[in-house]
Amino acid sequence: MVELSLRDRPAIVTGASRGIGREIAARFAEAGGDVAICSRSYDDVEPVAEELTAAHAGRVVPVECDVTDRDEIRNLVDTTIDEFGDIRVLVNNAGGSDESANTIHRCDEAAFEWMVDLNLKSQFLLSKEVLPAMVASGGGSMVHMGSVNGLFGIGLSGYSEAKSGLLSMSRNIAAHYGQHGIRSNVISAGTIETANRREEMESTEGRTGESSARDRWLDQYPLGRFGTPDEVADTTLFLASEMSSFITGENLVLDGGLTTSLPTSFINEIYQTDEIPARE
Numbered sequence: 001m002v003e004l005s006l007r008d009r010p011a012i013v014t015g016a017s018r019g020i021g022r023e024i025a026a027r028f029a030e031a032g033g034d035v036a037i038c039s040r041s042y043d044d045v046e047p048v049a050e051e052l053t054a055a056h057a058g059r060v061v062p063v064e065c066d067v068t069d070r071d072e073i074r075n076l077v078d079t080t081i082d083e084f085g086d087i088r089v090l091v092n093n094a095g096g097s098d099e100s101a102n103t104i105h106r107c108d109e110a111a112f113e114w115m116v117d118l119n120l121k122s123q124f125l126l127s128k129e130v131l132p133a134m135v136a137s138g139g140g141s142m143v144h145m146g147s148v149n150g151l152f153g154i155g156l157s158g159y160s161e162a163k164s165g166l167l168s169m170s171r172n173i174a175a176h177y178g179q180h181g182i183r184s185n186v187i188s189a190g191t192i193e194t195a196n197r198r199e200e201m202e203s204t205e206g207r208t209g210e211s212s213a214r215d216r217w218l219d220q221y222p223l224g225r226f227g228t229p230d231e232v233a234d235t236t237l238f239l240a241s242e243m244s245s246f247i248t249g250e251n252l253v254l255d256g257g258l259t260t261s262l263p264t265s266f267i268n269e270i271y272q273t274d275e276i277p278a279r280e
Contacts, residue, residue: 004031004237004238004241004243005031005032005033005241005242006028006031006032006033006058006089006237006240006241007031007032007033007057007058008088009033009088009089009140009240009241010033010034010035010036010080010083010084010085010086010087010088010089011028011033011034011035011036011087011088011089011090011091011240012035012036012037012038012076012077012080012087012089012090012091012126012130013025013028013035013036013037013038013091013093014037014038014065014067014091014092014093014094014122014126015038015039015067015093015094015095016037016038016039016045016048016093017037017039017041017044017045017048018044018048018194018195018196019194019195019196019229020093020145020192020194020229020232020233021037021091021093021094022037022048022229023229023230023232023233024091024093024232024233024236024237025037025048025052025060026052026055026056026233027230027233027234027236027237028058028089028237028240029052029053029055029056029057029058029059029060030055030056030057030058031057031058031237031241032057032058033058033089034058034059034060034061034083034084035052035058035059035060035061036060036061036062036063036076036079036080036083036084037049037052037060037061037062037063038062038063038064038065038067038076038094039062039064039065040064040065040066041064042062042063042064045062045063045064046062048060048062049061049062059083059084061079061080061083061084063075063076063079063080067094067118067122067123067125067126068117068118068121068122070125073122073125073126073129074129076126077126077129077130077133081133086133086134086136086137087130087133087134087137087140088134088137088139088140088141089140089141089142089143089240090126090127090130090134090140090141090142090143091142091143091145091236091240092122092123092126092127092142092143092144092145093145094118094122095118095119095145095159096115096118096119096159097115097119097156097158097159098111098114098115098158098159099156101115101156101157101158102155102156102157103155103157104157106157107157107158111158112157112158112161113158114158115158115159115162116158116161116162116165118162119159119162119163119166120162120163120165120166120169123144123166123169124169127142127144127169127173127184130142131177131182134180134182135177135180135181135182138181139180139181139182139183140181140182140183141182141183141184141185141239141240141241141244142170142173142182142183142184142185143185143186143187143236143239143240144166144169144170144184144185144186144187145186145187145189145232146163146166146167146186146187146188146189146251147159147160147163147188147189148188148189148190148253148255148258148259149163149164150162150163150164150165150166150167150188151164151188151251151253151259152259163188166186167186167188167251170184170185170186170249170251171184171249174248174249175249178248178249183239183244183245183247183248184248184249185239185244185247185248185249185250185251185252186250186251186252187232187235187236187239187251187252187254188251188252188253188254188255189227189232189254189255190221190226190227190254190255190256190258190259191217191221191226191227191258192226192227192228192229192231192232193225193226193227193228193229194229219263219264219265220258220261220263220264221255221256221257221258221264222256222257222258222260222261222264223256223257224264225256226256227254227255227256231254232254235252235254239252
């Protein structure tokens, strides 16, 4: 039986000073993996690395890296190889959006370019830089953090277009480099309840003042809740490990049913699925 382990599979996790990236790095270290974690600020990522190394089997090394800067990407890759000998796993997690530029008519060229650079171009540059080392190591796994925004017209122009492009990039990596033992997959997540996201949604009222943004969004999720960073980390560990050794070029949708359904309130109104009779 294949073990869910990252021993002897050194990894890079970007955007790992907090939230989802931090949880992924923690799960990797817990699974015995050595991990290079990065953030734009060394001061943000250094205490995370110290805490995770002290708590888990794997060693975690902090690196300052702006993932939109090619020289800093190269330094991240060089540092990982110097510390661990090779690279077998890449998690392209870093990303972000400009909430004020949520539709095309509100999104100016500078905002669009910033979101594409951060959410697509940076992942392309890091994947390109890691490829030679991963090939030399005999293969590995790339996991790219996508979004349900890349799957249907949900908003956030620039961000959504970049996440959609990420799907194509990942498939091309899978198709072209599978012969070298490299797998590439995307996780398209729905709303994940990080501390920042929770605070933002709970403080935002609807246009009529009748309900919060959180309540309105929850109605879109058949499971009646948002995802957690732990759930994203577990899924990422699966795709990074040999447990998923025959999975490549795929998009794993982690969204609590968001993309499968109409709003729960509408379904209940039409189909009365909230009124299930007791078994006789």
